[in-house]
Amino acid sequence: MTPRNSIKPSEITSESNCLDRRRFLQTAGMALAGAALTTRSTPVNAAAELTLKTVKGPFSTPEAPNSWEEITTYNNFYEFGTSKEDPSEYALDFVTTPWSVKVSGECNKPGTYTFEDIIRPHELEDRVYRHRCVEAWSMVIPWVGFPLADLVKRFEPNSNAKFVRFKTLFDPEQMPGQRRGVLDWPYVEGLTIAEAMNPLALMVVGIYGKTLPNQNGAPLRLVVPWKYGFKSIKSIVEIEFTESQPKTSWERSAPDEYGFYANVNPEVDHPRWSQAKERRIGGGLFAEKQVTLMFNGYGDEVASLYTGLNLRKHF
Amino acid sequence: MNQRTVRLLKIPVFLACLLPLCKLALEAFGIAGLSLGANPIEQLIHRCGLWGLIFLLVTLSVTPLRMLTGQNWLIRFRRMFGLFAFFYICLHFLVYSGLDQRFDFRAIGEDIVKRPYITLGITGLTLLIPLALTSTAAMMRRLGRRWLQLHRLVYVIPMLGVWHFYWQVKKDVSEPLLYAGILALLLGYRVVSAWRKKKRSASRREPMQASAMTRPRSLDKRAA
Numbered sequence: 001m002t003p004r005n006s007i008k009p010s011e012i013t014s015e016s017n018c019l020d021r022r023r024f025l026q027t028a029g030m031a032l033a034g035a036a037l038t039t040r041s042t043p044v045n046a047a048a049e050l051t052l053k054t055v056k057g058p059f060s061t062p063e064a065p066n067s068w069e070e071i072t073t074y075n076n077f078y079e080f081g082t083s084k085e086d087p088s089e090y091a092l093d094f095v096t097t098p099w100s101v102k103v104s105g106e107c108n109k110p111g112t113y114t115f116e117d118i119i120r121p122h123e124l125e126d127r128v129y130r131h132r133c134v135e136a137w138s139m140v141i142p143w144v145g146f147p148l149a150d151l152v153k154r155f156e157p158n159s160n161a162k163f164v165r166f167k168t169l170f171d172p173e174q175m176p177g178q179r180r181g182v183l184d185w186p187y188v189e190g191l192t193i194a195e196a197m198n199p200l201a202l203m204v205v206g207i208y209g210k211t212l213p214n215q216n217g218a219p220l221r222l223v224v225p226w227k228y229g230f231k232s233i234k235s236i237v238e239i240e241f242t243e244s245q246p247k248t249s250w251e252r253s254a255p256d257e258y259g260f261y262a263n264v265n266p267e268v269d270h271p272r273w274s275q276a277k278e279r280r281i282g283g284g285l286f287a288e289k290q291v292t293l294m295f296n297g298y299g300d301e302v303a304s305l306y307t308g309l310n311l312r313k314h315f
Numbered sequence: 316m317n318q319r320t321v322r323l324l325k326i327p328v329f330l331a332c333l334l335p336l337c338k339l340a341l342e343a344f345g346i347a348g349l350s351l352g353a354n355p356i357e358q359l360i361h362r363c364g365l366w367g368l369i370f371l372l373v374t375l376s377v378t379p380l381r382m383l384t385g386q387n388w389l390i391r392f393r394r395m396f397g398l399f400a401f402f403y404i405c406l407h408f409l410v411y412s413g414l415d416q417r418f419d420f421r422a423i424g425e426d427i428v429k430r431p432y433i434t435l436g437i438t439g440l441t442l443l444i445p446l447a448l449t450s451t452a453a454m455m456r457r458l459g460r461r462w463l464q465l466h467r468l469v470y471v472i473p474m475l476g477v478w479h480f481y482w483q484v485k486k487d488v489s490e491p492l493l494y495a496g497i498l499a500l501l502l503g504y505r506v507v508s509a510w511r512k513k514k515r516s517a518s519r520r521e522p523m524q525a526s527a528m529t530r531p532r533s534l535d536k537r538a539a
Contacts, residue, residue: 074353082487084352135485137354182487253486272482273430281353285343285414 049210054144057125059200059301065128066139066282068208074281075215076133077234078182079168079175086177087215094174094214096235101220105165105241108156115219119205121154122146126209127202132264132296134228134250137279143223144206149197157193161241164196165189166222166233183249189233190246190260191224192305200225200301226298228262259315263306264296268315316388328392332399335366336406356414363407364436368480368494370400371473375501382508394450397469401447404440404476432482439475442468473498 065071077087080094099115124144132138152164170186172178178185195201202223205212212218217234224231230250250258257271266276277289295302339362342349351358374396381389416423426433446466448454455462477498481491 070353078486084354137357269429272432274426279354279356279415285351285355285359287356288417289415 049206049213051210052124052144052206054124054126054206054209057127059298060126060128061130061140061297063128063130063140065142065208070281071139071141071207072213072215074139076135076229077177077215077217079177079185079187079235080215081177082182088213090176091214094218096214096219099219099237101236102238103155103240104238106158106161106243107241108158109154118151118203118220119146122150122203124205129202129223129225130296130298131223131225131229131232132278132292134230134258134262134270134275136270136273136275136277136292137281138290138292138296139281142208143202143204144209145202145204145223147199148201148203148222149199151203152193152196155239155241157241160243161193163242163245164191164193165238165240165242165246166236167238167240168233168235169237183253186237187233187249188246189222189231189248190242191231192245193241194305195224195302198302198305200298226264226295226302228258228264230258231262261306261309261311261314263302263311263315264292265294265311265315266292267294268312316386321388321391325392325395329395332370332395335362335403339363356410359410360407360415363403363410364476364480367400367402367404367407368473368476370396370403371469371476372494372497372501374400374469375473375498379501379504382504398447398450401443404443408437408440432479435475435482436479439472439479442472442475446472470502 073088074084075087076084077091080087080090097115101113101115101118102111103113104110124146126142126144128140128142130138131141157164166189168187169175170178172185191201202225204217204221204223205219207213207216212221217232217236220236221234222232222236231248245260248258248260250262251260264275269275275292278292280287280290293299338349339351339359341347342351343355343359374393377389377393377396381387412418412423416426427437428434446468449458449462449465458465477491477495480494481488484491
């Protein structure tokens with residue numbers, strides 16, 4: 001295993017790729033801070049993160065965000081291993097440029113869009129969201145992204161589009177966790193079209209004003225903060241508009257434990273553990289658990305999506 | 316290996332059994348760049364439980380090792396390993412109830428009743444208590460044959476431990492299954508050797524071996 005502070009030549013984004021991405025980001029109106037690529041004192045992946053030009057977005061929580069260290073070294077990304085430290089260790093070599101997203105299904109503008117095509121027209125926002133894992137721990141994360149709704153509108157979904165289905169890359173060579181069948185690969189997630197159009201749903205490209213580290217789902221991921229973290233699919237390569245409800249990966253792996261909606265709900269326990277409280281990461285050895293809020297505290301923005309829906313049945 | 320050597324050996328072995336605790340303490344206090352990670356309470360609970368399980372398996376491996384190598388002095392360390400298993404499992408429960416649940420006994424009670432994996436865990440820990448309390452030579456003498464019967468619980472308790480582990484894991488059951496496999500080997504060895512002994516004595520009509528009750532006072536007792 002390559003020691004963390006040495007970088008193989010193959011890991012460094014080739015100069016032409018780097019310059020292309022940099023030129024793109026500049027022409028798209030997002031300038032880089034300083035002339036050099038930013039680097040950090042604790043390199044946890046080889047591709048140096050670029051600084052993004054952002055504006056302050058809505059819906060941010062005033063709570064203090066977790067540290068860069070916590071956010072980038074405590075991850076569930078089974079494609080790179082099932083331990084929390086695995087993704088930051090094994091995603092070092094993950095190549096995220098060039099990247100494209102295949103859009104298909106019930107829409108008028110299907111096609112293969114490059115990462116640059118995807119983000120070019122959008123203004124990047126800083127949004128500080130709570131992130132609640134189904135395992136009953138949580139963080140506060142300063143994401144950089146743009147509303148999923150704005151992206152969806154560009155593809156012009158038709159009246160048959162009731163759901164949006166997302167897929168993660170399938171590449172066992174780069175993603176060692178995919179060599180084991182711990183989940184059915186590739187990772188699949190989905191939202192109802194109403195959920196996708198909700199202003200909270202974010203297409204995310206960065207954290208702390210910099211591009212996403214590999215272990216956090218580079219280069220493009222979803223964040224739906226009112227749902228358990230496994231709904232916030234990472235490293236997206238496919239977006240499909242479907243008529244029928246997609247069968248999501250965790251639902252398939254344990255249908256009695258993980259549902260399609262997976263809304264954060266302190267009143268509906270996981271079959272094997274309680275969801276009434278959560279452990280906020282960063283509290284140390286003597287921190288108390290926090291009470292979990294309905295919809296992770298985003299009820300004002302999303303509760304109306306579920307009026308009349310039995311949330312115990314549709315967990 | 317004579318008595319004196321064994322007694323001397325107990326000191327480094329005892330210290331070695333404390334090493335996992337030392338490492339955890341270093342990590343908990345962030346010494347020498349070590350750390351428990353972003354979720355220290357969970358890490359501490361997990362590691363204490365794991366070492367408890369490991370020491371249970373080490374305890375169970377003494378008899379097979381004795382039988383395979385003929386090194387009977389190994390039995391002199393079995394109690395130490397067993398008590399360390401109890402120690403780490405008590406720590407495991409203490410971190411859970413003190414740091415994770417902050418001694419909210421109502422919540423702990425609820426967990427024990429409502430979460431099957433915790434029911435299993437607390438059962439395992441409870442069953443360990445009489446074993447720890449009767450681990451002394453005096454207790455062995457006092458209980459006689461009943462000591463052997465009681466201490467057969469050591470076959471059941473690791474099963475509860477592995478099952479507790481298996482039900483606690485979210486999805487990747489490879490680690491609990493690994494321990495289940497090792498446990499199966501350690502218990503299977505006893506089953507096979509008992510069966511073979513039965514076959515041999517049935518076919519050769521050997522004189523009965525002296526029972527444990529009539530053996531001179533020593534720690535050389537086999538739990539069947």
